[in-house]
Amino acid sequence: MNDKQHIDHKILGRELDLFTFSDTVGKGLPLFTPKGATIRRELERFIVDEELKRGYLHVYTPDIAKLDLYKKSGHYPYYKDSMYAPIVIDDEEFMLRPMTCPHHFELYLTKPHSYKELPIRYAELAKLYRYEQSGELMGLQRVRTFCLADAHIICRKGQGEDEINRVLDLIDFVCKTLGLKQGKDYHFRLSLGDRTNNEKYFKDDVSWDHAEEILRNVLKKRKSQFEEAENDAAFYGPKIDIQMINANGKEDTAFTVQYDFVMPKRFHLTYINEEGKEEEPIVVHRSSIGAIERIIAFLIEHYAGKFPVWLSPVQLKIIPIAERHVEYAEKMGDQIRSRRIRVEIDDRNERMQAKIRDATLQKVPYIGIIGDKEIDAKTISIRTRDGEDLGILSISPFIDQVTNEIEKKL
Structure with missing residues (x-):
């Protein structure tokens, strides 16, 4: 067995009795043993406790929703090939959710909000479902159902830079706690949009320029080394990706911080400003510890099974x-x-x-x-x-x- 095999999370996961897969259950659907569940539970407790300390409001939303919700958000055209087939009940189509943000926006819309309430930071350990192709499945790193430590920060435009800084502070704290070093174990990538590709990206050059400059300035002020990746943004805005390298030398996105100026328009998100008028917020999407399955895979390899x-x-x-x-x-x-x-x-x-x-x-x-x-x-x-x-x-x-x-x- 070579060195890479010694720290391959799939092999170590079996040897240490942490997780398994069953063809009867289905490909890409992990089963955590009591020992693996312990690691997962400790990570989940850690991140929830830390987020609560930092002003996040933890919520629960359904794993399933009407297909119309994902059409409203604009996700459906981009994600339909990786979504599970619709479930038809009483002539309505429901989907296993591939993302959480539309659910959180519906929570926000349940009542009016004042500028004094912002930022509102909804967070959730969200169970998500994406139908990855069989050839793309790989242990816990690429699965068809996963738990994402997700959050959506609804804030005023002028609060965006500070909120992104706070998110990066949290991510740095998480990485330090897990024994991960910037530059060695992870690095930053600024993923940008393409102004000429109106099919993939929302057409609003001014907002794209502003959002990309905000993210770029945050990274520069923090003196964080980063690379820029063209045509790799989300359809609703640019993002900072925190990239990690697995035992096979493959780079994976572990955490993300995304600046969104599109969803507030699609969902008609507003707040009442100082003049008593409605104003549109922005949204910061972020994952603080990423998908629990993926970070466990990375940590198994990082520690070579010798967990702290x-x-x-x-x-x-x-x-x-x-x-x-x-x-x-x-x-x-x-x-x-x-x-x-x-x-x-x-x-x-x-x-x-x-x-x-x-x-x-x-x-x-x-x-x-x-x-x-x-x-x-x-x-x-x-x-x-x-x-x-x-x-x-x-x-x-x-x-x-x-x-x-x-x-x-x-």
Whole structure:
């Protein structure tokens, strides 16, 4: 097996029992195991908590909507080839949603808004569905259903630059927390429109020029290195793409920040300004941690399966040396579990060295050994997955150490 295969998320995902696929369920439809679901749940909790701290309003909207909604937004002509076939119920056509923004705009339209309320930042862990071609499917990186950490910021035109800066601050924070470095693990791409292509892009040269200049200025002021890509924008406006490289050397878009001056017109989004008159806002579309499936694929490869403690599905594997040590190991496991540390006890009828080897192969951060002397002293012998022997430790200080690593996301 070559180095790339060693860190291929599809291979590691199977070896570490994180996710699987079933032809009976369907191609491109991942099934997360309990361990994979743990990683996913930790990432989702992390991003929701962080967004709430930063003023986002989390919502829930349906995974299905009338086809008319996507025609109204203008998405349908661009996405119809990658959308699932319509579901006809009571002579109406419904679609599994490929995007969230029209749903959020309908939320905004439920009541009038004042300029004092803006910006309004709707966020959602949104389940989306896109019928990728079979040849384009690849593990968790390219699937037919995925969960996007999506948000739509409805704001005044003059607030756009500040909101985009705030989004990039959040993305930088997310990347830093995940141990990703700008320039090495990800870079920025400014995706621009084509003024001559009126079939692909909304015709409004003045708005395109303004939006592209806003995004370009934000990146320059932040001293962020970026490349420009012509004819790669969304149909409703330019965007900043955060690009990551996978183990196969292929570049994927992980997160996006998009400036939208079209959807407010299509949905007649307005707010009441200081003079009591209706005014049209702009919309910033953004994904803070991207599609959960795709970021998990990237992180599996980035860490080569050795997740930091806070993301590790099992944080401590307790190994009782003999049958007589199992009862104490189980009591200790319950004590440690009560502090929200994920513990497994390996009470199989196997040699201790075989159990240690299995825990190491599963890349469990901490391995605890329980024998007679540990029971007598009410301690635990700890070693790491890298083979470092931390010695015999008292339970409480060890628990404090691990919970500190989890809280600090180390």
